[in-house]
Amino acid sequence: MAQLNTKATLSDISLRPFKESDLEDYMILMSDDKVSQFCRWNTMCKEEAFNELIYAICTHPWYRAICVKDMPIGYILVKQGEGNDRCRGEIGYVLGSAYWGQGIITHAVKMVISSIFSELQGLERLEALIDVENLRSQRVVDKIGFIREGVLRKYWIHKGRTRDMVIYSLLNSDSTVHG
Ligand SMILES: CC(C)(COP(=O)(O)OP(=O)(O)OC[C@H]1O[C@@H](n2cnc3c(N)ncnc32)[C@H](O)[C@@H]1OP(=O)(O)O)[C@@H](O)C(=O)NCCC(=O)NCCS
Known part of the structure; x- marks a missing residue:
């Protein structure tokens, strides 16, 4: 599906499970080099994206499409x-x-934290591990009220480079969750 108007109103944003029929929209996401830069995955061809959608995403316990007027434009998972x-x-x-x-994304993460601690039994702490160079993503969790706990040095090898990761957390008891 062609994405013509990319200006979205936050009230049009919703979260829902992915469906097989989302493949075209999912492909737009998974073939975007700007997006994959800080992700574990590399940009995918259509067959790889189909397999990921069917065998990994649709069977994942908590994986949601971020939609504008029901069209997937991103994803969020816990x-x-x-x-x-x-x-x-x-x-x-x-x-x-x-x-x-x-x-x-800020809006979508807030939607998730408003319900995730009651949806997932036993969950008390939500973590975000973010590449030290991914300042945009760090800003997102900072804005929401996640606590920056520190830097995990040489934490993993990402696309051939050993990376430092910033670890953030939000607790069920933090005021942000109830505000
Ligand atoms: C991370 C990502 C989801 C953020 O999306 P987004 O639409 O830019 O997020 P938002 O608009 O909600 O917020 C971005 C914030 O970062 C700020 N920002 C943008 N570029 C920045 C930079 N280089 N340095 C610091 N802050 C920056 C924006 O100004 C905004 O903050 P503000 O509201 O105070 O102005 C998006 O960039 C993305 O999908 N990246 C690729 C995948 C990824 O990195 N995922 C996260 C893995 S941990």
């Missing part, structure tokens, strides 16, 4: 730990570059 790690979960998000700079 991966909760298991067993003794179930008190914490990691949030991740991505938005098509044509939509950057309108506050859409």
Whole structure:
């Protein structure tokens, strides 16, 4: 589907599970080099995107399409730990570059935190791990009220480079969640 008007109104933003029929919109996202720069994945061809959508995303416990008027323009996910790690979960998000700079992700993350602690049983802490160079994403969680806990030095190898990551957290008991 062609994305002609990329100016969105925040009241038109909604979150919902992905469907197989979202493939074309999902492809726009997954073939965007600006988007993939800080992501674990590399830009994908249509077949790879189809497999990811069907076998990884549609079966994921908490993965939502960020939609404008029901058209996916990004995604947001929470991966909760298991067993003794179930008190914490990691949030991740991505938005098509044509939509950057309108506050859409900030709005979407706020939507998630308003309900995620009651949706995911046992969740007490939401973490965000963000590349030290990804200032735009750091600004998003800063604005929302996540606490910057520090820098995890040489934390992982990303696209051939060993990267330092900033770790942020938000607790169920933090006032931001209830405000
Ligand atoms: C991270 C991402 C979701 C942010 O989307 P966005 O639409 O720009 O987010 P918002 O508009 O809600 O907020 C961005 C904020 O960063 C600020 N910003 C933009 N560029 C910046 C920079 N170079 N340095 C610091 N802040 C910057 C904006 O001004 C805005 O803050 P403000 O509202 O105080 O003005 C988007 O860039 C993206 O999808 N990137 C690729 C995937 C990714 O990095 N995901 C996160 C992995 S942890």
